[in-house]
Amino acid sequence: MKFSLRPPDTIGWRIALTVGSAIVGVLLLSVVFNHFAGVWARPSVEETALLGRANDIILMVEAVPDSYRQPVASASRIPTTSVDWYPANSPTAAVLATAPRTSHADAELTQWFAANGHPRTVLLFRSDDGLSGRLPRYDRTRDPHAYFMAAGLSDGSWLVFTATRRAWGLPRPAQIAIALGFVALSILAASVVATYYLSKPLRRFADDLRRFGGDPRSGPVREAGPRELRAAIAAFNALQAQLRKFVEDRTAMLAAMSHDLRTPLTKIRLRGEFIEDDDQRERLFRDVDDLQAMADSALSFFRDDYKDEEATVFDFAGLLRTIADDYSDQGKPVFYAGPERFAFSGRPFSFRRACANLVDNALKYGNRAELELKCSATQIHLKVIDHGPGIPSYALEKVFAPFYRLEQSRNRSTGGMGLGLTSARAVIQAHGGDISLNNRQGGGLEVNVTLPAMS
The missing domain is CATH 1.10.287.130 (Signal transduction histidine kinase, dimerisation/phosphotransfer (DHp) domain)
Known part of the structure; x- marks a missing residue:
């Protein structure tokens, strides 16, 4: 019995691999984000135990006499952080005592210390704040980007923690919001990429079906995909x-x-x-x-002779101008309005016969034919307008049926065997376009032809 390690190429396996690839991609992106996101991805100050260690230092300094407080504060060890004590009668203590408490972080830390049984005033500020200039032991030239936390002691003195490097992240709510947003974007990006490759065979199958709809004689559809x-x-x-x-x-x-x-x-x-x-x-x-x-x-x-003609690039606007000139030379009122030139890929002789059929109908039943061509980067729109009586609304679609003729204005005595519009529609649809008829306001018939522009 032969075993294969290669998974079967089925839709179920493709969906499983797509979902698995999306999950792995999100995890890899999360690792990259955590590595390069800096303080955004670091734990908040409450989760790093920095506040607990700072609280222990505050209690320890507060428990010793004033003469030992600065040595005890200097001997305290927190990574990348120095601790200084300022007496209650010092100018620095006076400035800190009168500083405004408007920061949301100040209020949160004040509540944290109160919740841990030691109510005290807490201030947070940075080196670009005016308060940092009132700290005599802070050297701005050595540490230009520092973070400070000042905690008031019970006797009016202040203990200032100076962190030369930020070792904690954003508050927890902000981190959760950023993380959820990043995960959502990562999942969306991974899902779009994975779904694109998963649906690629289906899109190709749909394109082949459209090609078959335009030309029933086209070859078989490629067998590819799951x-x-x-x-x-x-x-x-x-x-x-x-x-x-x-x-x-x-x-x-x-x-x-x-x-x-x-x-x-x-x-x-x-x-x-x-x-x-x-x-x-x-x-x-x-x-x-x-x-x-x-x-x-x-x-x-x-015979469908038009399908045996080789497709080539030709000047569609020039073809319409030539048709109008040929009829005008015969004294028939045929007019063209549109661009001077427009390149199109198709079968020029077949298009000439189809357009000539439309012009013949306009002349026979409307005494006048007006060709209007409008082109864009994606679509070609051709109108053939006459000034005749039009046709009943119930017959706007029936006239495309083979050998169908209206008994009143479009009968055998006026010419035609009922195959002109049928042949024209076959040619236009073989080029991926469509044709429709509409009665104009004030009388006359309008033939609308739409074709995809050459890409």
Whole structure:
């Protein structure tokens, strides 16, 4: 029996690895934060036992006579901290006694000492505070960035703790808020990155499906991603192959029927030459011509010749200007408004036929065609406007169906076999675009064509 240490490539394993990677990433980021965050990540002054040691020193100094207080204070040992005692009748004690107690930290430490059974006034200040200049034993040149805590003793004297380096962090509430914010941002960043890679195969599958929707004859979808997704893609490819085979068989059958109709139509025309009644002969020939036109249109449509054309980059605005100029040379009112040039990747001959179909419809049923082209970095918007009667709202979508004709204004006598809009929509959708019809205010029809711009 063969064992493999490689985990199975399934969606469940990918989710587990994604969640695990996100957790490991957050932990690593937390370690980096704690290493480089400085005082933000250090324990608060209450958690470092500095206050307890300072309280012991205060009680010890307070218990000895005045002549021993400074030696006892100087002999006290707290890392990176020196202790000095100032008598009650000294100028320094007078300044500290009258200093304002407005700091929130002052109030918190005062309450802490009171809660531990030794109420006293406590002041906190830094080297950039004016109080530091009133301490005769503080050397600013040696320790320019120092922290001070002054505690008042029961006899009016003061004990000043001078820390040359901050060995404690922010208050606990501030630390919790910062830590929660950092963890939330870390989880969000790790989740976004992990989810991006987890959903990458699904996005690729969706892109392939859109490509298939634009061109049903496109090749099979790439089988990539986790096992379940590969199985779904394989099933879709099998279904796609069956549908393509079904459509190709039906298309070949209809194309063959349209082609084979030419022979009996030719025979009918030859036999019609022997009809002596001129009126009946002309009617017969007219019906044969209609049938021949329908067969030719159907054959051209079923062949889908536009899909055999190679895509290339061409000037879409120039193509529309050329169409307008060609019709104008024939004396037909076709006008173009838009940019002089705009590059587009597609099948130029197919687009020319599709746009010509739209212009022909506008001229036949609206007596005038106005082409308006607007382009942006992401989308192309083309309007074909006529000034005819429009079409009923219920038929705005039906007219795209093969061989569909409106009986009143758009019937066989005015031309067309009902395949112009069908063919135009097929060409436009094959390029990832869409087409829709709208009746204009005041009369006329507006054809809206949207296409993705070339990236």
